[in-house]
Amino acid sequence: MKVGESVRRSDGPAKVRGEFVYSSDLNAAGMLWGATVRSPHPYARIASIDTSEARAMPGVACVLTHEDVPGENLYGLEIRDQPVLAFDFVRYWGEAVALVAAEHPEQARRAADKVRVSYEVLEPVTTAEDGKVLRHIKIRHGDQQARAEVVVRGTYEIGMQDQAPLGPESGLAIPDGEGGVDLHIATQWLHVDQQQLALVLGLAKEKVRLTMAGIGGAFGAREDLSMQAHACMLALKTGRPVKISYSRPESFVGHVHRHPGTLTYEHGAGRDGKLVFVRARILLDGGAYASSSTAVIANASCFAVGPYECPSATIDGIVVYTNNPPCGAMRGFGSVQNCYAHEAQMDKLAAALGMDPVELRIKNALKTGSQIVTGQAIDGPVPVAELLQRVRAFPLPSRAAFKGQGARSALSVTRRGAQGQGEGLDLPGGVSNTTHGEGVKRGVGYAAGFKNIGYSEGFDDYSTARVRLFVQEGKPRVEVHTAAAEVGQGVVMVQAQVAGSALGVNDVVVLNADTRVGSAGSSSASRQTYVTGGAVKAAAEAVCKRVLELAESELASDLRIENDAVVGPDGREVTSLATLLGDAVIEETREYRHRQTHPLDPETGQADAHMQFAFAAHRAVVDVDTELGLVKVVELATAQDVGRAINPLAVQGQLEGGAAQGLGLAVMEEIQVKDGVIRNASFTDYLLPTILDMPPVKMDVLELGDPNAPYGLKGVGEPPTISSGPAVVAAIRAATGREINRVPVRPHDLTL
Amino acid sequence: MRVSCTVNRESRTVDGVWEGESLLYVLRERFGLYGSKNACEQGECGSCSVYLDGDLVCACLVLAGQANGREVVTVEGVDAGKIQDAFVEAGAVQCGFCTPGLIVAAHDLLRRVREPDDTQIREALAGNICRCTGYAKIIQAVHVAAR
Numbered sequence: 001m002k003v004g005e006s007v008r009r010s011d012g013p014a015k016v017r018g019e020f021v022y023s024s025d026l027n028a029a030g031m032l033w034g035a036t037v038r039s040p041h042p043y044a045r046i047a048s049i050d051t052s053e054a055r056a057m058p059g060v061a062c063v064l065t066h067e068d069v070p071g072e073n074l075y076g077l078e079i080r081d082q083p084v085l086a087f088d089f090v091r092y093w094g095e096a097v098a099l100v101a102a103e104h105p106e107q108a109r110r111a112a113d114k115v116r117v118s119y120e121v122l123e124p125v126t127t128a129e130d131g132k133v134l135r136h137i138k139i140r141h142g143d144q145q146a147r148a149e150v151v152v153r154g155t156y157e158i159g160m161q162d163q164a165p166l167g168p169e170s171g172l173a174i175p176d177g178e179g180g181v182d183l184h185i186a187t188q189w190l191h192v193d194q195q196q197l198a199l200v201l202g203l204a205k206e207k208v209r210l211t212m213a214g215i216g217g218a219f220g221a222r223e224d225l226s227m228q229a230h231a232c233m234l235a236l237k238t239g240r241p242v243k244i245s246y247s248r249p250e251s252f253v254g255h256v257h258r259h260p261g262t263l264t265y266e267h268g269a270g271r272d273g274k275l276v277f278v279r280a281r282i283l284l285d286g287g288a289y290a291s292s293s294t295a296v297i298a299n300a301s302c303f304a305v306g307p308y309e310c311p312s313a314t315i316d317g318i319v320v321y322t323n324n325p326p327c328g329a330m331r332g333f334g335s336v337q338n339c340y341a342h343e344a345q346m347d348k349l350a351a352a353l354g355m356d357p358v359e360l361r362i363k364n365a366l367k368t369g370s371q372i373v374t375g376q377a378i379d380g381p382v383p384v385a386e387l388l389q390r391v392r393a394f395p396l397p398s399r400a401a402f403k404g405q406g407a408r409s410a411l412s413v414t415r416r417g418a419q420g421q422g423e424g425l426d427l428p429g430g431v432s433n434t435t436h437g438e439g440v441k442r443g444v445g446y447a448a449g450f451k452n453i454g455y456s457e458g459f460d461d462y463s464t465a466r467v468r469l470f471v472q473e474g475k476p477r478v479e480v481h482t483a484a485a486e487v488g489q490g491v492v493m494v495q496a497q498v499a500g501s502a503l504g505v506n507d508v509v510v511l512n513a514d515t516r517v518g519s520a521g522s523s524s525a526s527r528q529t530y531v532t533g534g535a536v537k538a539a540a541e542a543v544c545k546r547v548l549e550l551a552e553s554e555l556a557s558d559l560r561i562e563n564d565a566v567v568g569p570d571g572r573e574v575t576s577l578a579t580l581l582g583d584a585v586i587e588e589t590r591e592y593r594h595r596q597t598h599p600l601d602p603e604t605g606q607a608d609a610h611m612q613f614a615f616a617a618h619r620a621v622v623d624v625d626t627e628l629g630l631v632k633v634v635e636l637a638t639a640q641d642v643g644r645a646i647n648p649l650a651v652q653g654q655l656e657g658g659a660a661q662g663l664g665l666a667v668m669e670e671i672q673v674k675d676g677v678i679r680n681a682s683f684t685d686y687l688l689p690t691i692l693d694m695p696p697v698k699m700d701v702l703e704l705g706d707p708n709a710p711y712g713l714k715g716v717g718e719p720p721t722i723s724s725g726p727a728v729v730a731a732i733r734a735a736t737g738r739e740i741n742r743v744p745v746r747p748h749d750l751t752l
Numbered sequence: 753m754r755v756s757c758t759v760n761r762e763s764r765t766v767d768g769v770w771e772g773e774s775l776l777y778v779l780r781e782r783f784g785l786y787g788s789k790n791a792c793e794q795g796e797c798g799s800c801s802v803y804l805d806g807d808l809v810c811a812c813l814v815l816a817g818q819a820n821g822r823e824v825v826t827v828e829g830v831d832a833g834k835i836q837d838a839f840v841e842a843g844a845v846q847c848g849f850c851t852p853g854l855i856v857a858a859h860d861l862l863r864r865v866r867e868p869d870d871t872q873i874r875e876a877l878a879g880n881i882c883r884c885t886g887y888a889k890i891i892q893a894v895h896v897a898a899r
Contacts, residue, residue, distance in 0.1 A: 018787020488847025
C-alpha cells in the first residue's frame with residue numbers, strides 16, 4: 001500500500017455490512033439515556049429553574065442544571081464564552097439549559113419537558129447590522145485612494161448553511177468509578193475536546209480520556225463541543241454509563257452553522273481588464289457565541305478578492321454577535337461566502353468591459369510569486385489560469401442533445417410513465433413532470449476560488465504520530481497510532497499509505513484514534529493529510545532509520561527496506577525484516593509542524609498569515625425552467641491542483657462530494673431563521689441535494705507538487721465546496737439574464 | 753407490549769416495548785442490529801432502509817407494533833455481497849452512514865431491474881441522502897454490481 005495508489009478503504013467492508021460502530025451505535029450495560037432541555041427563546045433571562053417535577057418522572061436517574069457544572073461553566077474554541085448549561089441568560093433558540101438522564105430515551109425526553117424554566121423574555125438582536133462586533137479584520141493593501149476607469153458594485157447575501165452530517169451528535173460517557181470518565185465520541189479533534197472537558201468537569205486531563213467512535217460525517221459540525229460535557233456530567237453524577245444521541249431537529253441547534261452574510265463589493269479595473277482595486281465590506285452573523293468566528297472572518301477577509309492579483313484593496317471583514325444560532329466552521333470556512341461575491345463581481349466586470357468572463361479571470365489570475373491582499377507572496381505552483389483553461393476546455397453537454405431529450409420525454413412520458421420510470425428526470429422539476437422543455441433555458445457559468453490549508457495566523461498547528469514495527473506470525477507489521485479524526489475523508493488510508501511507503505512494509509494497521517497518543521489537531525482546514533500525513537512520515541522514517549542502522553551494523557551498508565525485506569543497493573534481499581527484527585519492537589513518535597505563520601496586523605491586515613494555498617475552478621451548466629424558477633444543474637466540471645494525490649480514489653470523492661455541498665448552498669440549502677428561531681430544523685424542510693439533483697462531475701486533477709509539503713501534497717477537501725456554487729449561480733444568471741444577488745437561489749428569485 | 757417478528761430469517765420476540773417505539777429503535781436498541789441508521793428519523797434520508805415483508809421501507813416510519821408477525825430483513829441479513837463489494841471497490845463509501853440504507857435500496861433496485869441505466873438508478877436511490885460522495889461513485893457501484 002503506497003502513496004499515489006488508489007486504495008480501498010480499510011473500514012469499507014464493515015461500513016457496507018452495517019457493522020461499523022458509529023457514535024450513535026454505542027451501548028453499555030446499565031446505560032442511561034441523556035436528554036437536553038433547550039431554550040424556547042432566542043434571548044431571555046433565566047429567572048428560575050424547577051426540576052422537582054422532572055425528577056419525579058418515571059425512569060429518571062438525575063436532572064442537572066448550571067448549578068451542577070463541576071468546573072468552569074464556559075467553553076469555546078477561540079474564546080470561552082459559551083456556557084455548558086445556561087446560567088443567567090439564554091442567548092439563542094435551542095441553547096442547552098438542563099439535562100436529564102433516564103432509563104429509556106423517551107422517559108428522558110418526557111422528563112425534560114417537565115423541567116420548569118421561568119424566563120424573562122428579552123428583545124433579541126436578530127440582524128447582523130445590529131450585532132455587537134466580535135472581530136473586525138481590516139485589510140489595507142496598496143493605494144487606498146486608487147481610482148479606476150471601470151467600476152462595478154454589488155451587494156450579495158448568503159444564507160445560513162447546515163453541514164448536515166448524517167450521523168447525529170452522539171456519544172457514550174462511562175464513569176471509571178474513581179472520579180474520572182471515558183468518553184467515546186465522534187469529534188473532529190479529540191484533544192481540544194479533552195482540554196475543554198477537563199476545564200468544564202474540573203478534572204485533570206488524565207481523568208478525561210477520549211476514544212474515537214465512528215464518525216458519520218463532520219464538515220465542521222463537530223469542531224465545537226455538543227453533547228460531550230453533558231454526557232460526562234450525567235455519567236459522573238449517576239455513576240452509570242450515559243448515552244446521548246441527538247434527533248435531527250436537535251442536531252440543528254446542537255452544532256454551529258456556516259455564517260450567513262452580507263457582502264458589499266466595489267471592483268475597479270482598467271479598460272485593459274486589469275484589476276485596480278477592490279473595496280469590500282463583509283458582514284457575517286456569528287450568532288450567540290464565538291465558536292470559530294474569529295478565524296472564519298479572517299479567511300473571508302484574506303481571500304476576499306479571490307485568486308486574482310489586485311494592487312490595492314480595502315477590506316473590512318466584520319463578524320458580530322447576535323441572538324441567532326451560533327455559526328462557526330463549515331467546509332470552505334469563510335472562503336465560500338466571499339467567493340459568491342468576488343465571482344459575481346468578476347462577471348459583472350467582464351460584462352462592463354465587454355470581455356469574456358474567463359479571459360478576464362485569466363488576465364488577473366494569481367501566479368507563483370503574486371502577492372495576495374495581505375501582502376503575502378505565494379510560493380509553489382499557482383495554476384489559477386491553467387485551472388480555468390482546463391474547465392473551459394471540457395466539451396459542453398450538447399445543446400442539440402438537450403433539445404432532443406426534451407422532445408423525447410414529451411413524447412414518451414405516457415409510455416415510460418406506465419413502466420414507472422421517469423424520463424423527465426433530466427429536466428428542471430424532474431419527476432414532477434412540470435415541463436417538456438418549453439420555457440427551459442440553458443446557461444454556462446465559471447468560477448474560481450482559493451483558500452488556506454491548515455491553521456493560520458501563528459497557530460501552533462501540529463500533529464503527532466506513533467509508529468511501531470514488530471514481527472507478528474512471522475511477518476513484519478506496522479502499527480500507526482494518531483488521534484486524527486477519520487470523518488469519511490480517508491485519512492485512515494493516508495496514514496497506512498504513508499507508513500507503507502516510508503517503511504516498505506506491506507502489513508500496516510492504523511489503530512483507532514484516542515487521547516493515549518498526542519494531538520493530531522483537527523480534521524479541519526483540509527489539513528489532516530498534510531499534517532498527520534507529515535507526522536506519520538516522520539515517525540515511519542525514524543523507525544526505518546533504526547532498522548537500517550541495525551541491519552547495517554550487522555550486515556552491509558547502503559541498505560533500504562522494500563517489500564518486507566532489507567535490500568542492498570542492487571535491490572537484492574539481504575535479509576527479511578522478520579529475521580532481522582526477531583522479537584524486537586521498534587517504535588518512534590514524532591510531532592510534525594508545518595511552517596510558521598504570523599498574525600495579521602490589526603490595522604492593515606498585512607502578514608504571512610497562511611501556510612499553504614489551494615486552488616480550484618468550476619464550470620457549471622444549468623437548465624432553468626424560467627416559468628417556474630426551477631433549476632436543474634446539468635453538469636459540473638472542475639480542475640484542482642492537489643499537489644500530489646496520495647489516494648486518487650479518495651481525491652475524486654472529495655471533488656465530487658465537495659461540489660455537491662457547493663451546489664446545495666447555491667440552489668437549495670438554507671436554515672430559515674426568523675426572529676431568531678429556526679423554522680426548518682428537519683430533513684423534510686431543510687433541503688439537501690439528492691442523487692437526482694447532483695449531476696456528473698468532470699474533473700482534471702493536477703499534481704503540480706508543492707515543494708514545501710510532504711510528498712508535495714496540497715489539502716484537497718475544501719476547494720471543491722468553494723467555487724462550485726458560484727459557478728452554478730453564474731450559470732443561472734447566464735440562463736436567465738437576471739441579476740441574482742442571493743443564495744440559495746429560490747424559484748421566486750427567478751420568476752417574480 | 754410484546755413484539756414478535758422474523759428478523760433476518762430468525763424469529764425474535766421482545767417484551768416491554770413502549771408503544772411509541774419505531775421499528776428502527778427496536779432493531780437497534782432491543783435487537784442490537786445497529787446497521788440500520790438513525791439519521792433523520794423522518795423518512796427523508798433512507799439511512800434506515802429495510803425490507804418489511806419484502807417491501808423497501810424506512811424503519812423509522814414503521815411503528816414497532818406494525819412489524820408484529822411480519823418479516824424484516826436488514827442490512828445485516830440482506831444477500832447483497834456483490835453490491836457491498838462494489839461499493840467498497842468504487843469508492844462509494846466515505847463516512848458510510850448512508851451506506852447500509854443504500855445497500856438495501858440498491859438491492860431492491862437490482863432485484864427489479866437487472867441492468868439499470870443511470871436514470872433508473874437515480875430514481876430508485878432518490879430517497880437515500882448521502883452527504884459525502886456527491887453520488888457519482890454510488891451510481892458507478894450499482895453499475896458494477898449489476899454486471
